[in-house]
Amino acid sequence: MAAHRPVDFEPRGKLLYGEPMCRHTSWRVGGPADLYFAPADLQDLLDFLRFRQQKDWPVTWFGLGSNTLVRDGGIRGIVVATHKSLGEIELRDERTVHAQVGVPCAKIARLTARNGLADAEFFAGIPGTLGGALAMNAGAHGRTTWEVVHDVETVDPGGLIHRRRAVEFEIGYRSVRSPREEWFVSAVLALKAGDPVQSRERIREFLESRARSQPIRIPNAGSVFINPPNDHAARLIETAGLKGVCVGGACVSEKHANFIVNHGTASATDIETLIEQVVGKVKQVHGIVLQPEVRIVGERP
Numbered sequence: 674m675a676a677h678r679p680v681d682f683e684p685r686g687k688l689l690y691g692e693p694m695c696r697h698t699s700w701r702v703g704g705p706a707d708l709y710f711a712p713a714d715l716q717d718l719l720d721f722l723r724f725r726q727q728k729d730w731p732v733t734w735f736g737l738g739s740n741t742l743v744r745d746g747g748i749r750g751i752v753v754a755t756h757k758s759l760g761e762i763e764l765r766d767e768r769t770v771h772a773q774v775g776v777p778c779a780k781i782a783r784l785t786a787r788n789g790l791a792d793a794e795f796f797a798g799i800p801g802t803l804g805g806a807l808a809m810n811a812g813a814h815g816r817t818t819w820e821v822v823h824d825v826e827t828v829d830p831g832g833l834i835h836r837r838r839a840v841e842f843e844i845g846y847r848s849v850r851s852p853r854e855e856w857f858v859s860a861v862l863a864l865k866a867g868d869p870v871q872s873r874e875r876i877r878e879f880l881e882s883r884a885r886s887q888p889i890r891i892p893n894a895g896s897v898f899i900n901p902p903n904d905h906a907a908r909l910i911e912t913a914g915l916k917g918v919c920v921g922g923a924c925v926s927e928k929h930a931n932f933i934v935n936h937g938t939a940s941a942t943d944i945e946t947l948i949e950q951v952v953g954k955v956k957q958v959h960g961i962v963l964q965p966e967v968r969i970v971g972e973r974p
């Protein structure tokens with residue numbers, strides 16, 4: 674599919690050609706997407722998916738791009754961007770909240786805390802959307818996304834909506850598998866009754882501990898590797914002598930060894946090369962092959 678060529682579909686939302694993905698990733702790197710679609714709302718998305726089915730273009734879903742490395746050659750096909758598009762959130766009753774996938778995790782934490790619901794505080798420092806959290810089973814401070822999911826709504830490639838219960842997915846550490854090709858559009862979260870003051874205090878502590886231990890002011894994508902069983906990727910990387918090692922503008926963070934930071938001039942190739950170097954060195958020193966947590970998408974330049 675060629676970039677910059679108009680398509681015969683007029684959405685109510687935003688449809689951009691050759692959109693640089695560095696504008697939409699927390700690493701601030703990534704080449705252009707052929708088509709970048711930010712639907713006006715769910716119906717706009719369903720109409721677009723039905724239209725897309727006739728064309729058979731590949732689809733890449735995107736939240737806030739805080740766990741994704743887009744290669745410098747960009748993304749062929751369509752990027753569906755949910756942030757700012759599927760942003761509805763409402764309390765259903767005193768224990769449940771319904772949110773569309775474009776809602777930022779931090780907003781879920783704040784809104785539920787304010788309304789006396791506990792157990793969603795861990796979302797506060799995760800700088801992604803609910804959709805990304807569902808896809809990754811994001812977690813922090815001993816809690817994970819799917820522990821609080823009651824059910825989800827998904828959409829299939831033909832634009833049909835399905836309601837699915839958590840048991841229909843294979844949920845693991847930073848991994849969620851489904852036997853079907855479907856994407857998330859919303860979720861119902863089941864929480865506990867709590868105390869707004871205590872929840873707000875918990876959120877404050879979580880954010881302070883992140884600010885102390887993570888390089889949150891320099892572009893990054895959180896933990897690059899998943900922790901191997903009974904160990905920590907950061908410990909393995911640090912003891913392999915890799916803290917501060919750089920490729921171009923990409924460096925292993927001095928503050929947290931499982932973070933790779935972009936000092937401003939990094940390309941996606943720099944970051945991917947550094948990831949490969951870290952894997953190689955940790956294997957050489959510790960005999961352990963680290964697995965990336967970040968999703969790497971798109972074409973090499």
Ligand SMILES: Cc1cc2nc3c(=O)[nH]c(=O)nc-3n(C[C@H](O)[C@H](O)[C@H](O)COP(=O)(O)OP(=O)(O)OC[C@H]3O[C@@H](n4cnc5c(N)ncnc54)[C@H](O)[C@@H]3O)c2cc1C
Pocket residue numbers: 699733734735736737738739740741755774798799800801802803804805806807808809810811812813855856857858887889893894895896968
């Ligand atoms: C400073 C920092 C701290 C972080 N701390 C944590 C942490 O404590 N815990 C943690 O788990 N993660 C953490 N992360 C990583 C990241 O924020 C989470 O993985 C987050 O859930 C990703 O959400 P996103 O919207 O940015 O996803 P994206 O990066 O946009 O997408 C991630 C993946 O989800 C898929 N996806 C997105 N939306 C959908 C959808 N609607 N349906 C199906 N698939 C979808 C994408 O295709 C992609 O494969 C951190 C990142 C940063 C930068």
